[in-house]
Amino acid sequence: MGRPYPIAKNLKGYLEASGFENIQVTSKRQFCGPWSKDPIEKRIGWFGLMCFETALEAYGMLPLTHGLGKTEDEARGIVAAAWESIKNRSNHMYTYL
DSSP states (O other), X not given: OOOOOOOHHHHHHXXXXXXXXXXXXXXXXXXXXXXXXXXXXXXXXXXXXHXXXXXXXXXXXXXIIIISOOOHHHHHHHXXXXXXXXXXXXXXXXXXX
């Protein structure tokens, strides 16, 4: 859509350009579902799953319809398929924060 995605490697520079100093950057895994055997990671995964339940439609519809030219029904289908994939405990998905 012609806009930069604010990935983590750019954030420190944005903060420095705004006048912040001594910035420390850390990266943590955000689990997308309760698939981990570790109890803490499993709990984090449950919270991640709850976030994704609402975020998929909220963040997916505009880029799918306006950016990729999908119809609303096509976009909802893609969002629904993504949600089913995330809920599937065989898929061990995570992202970095």
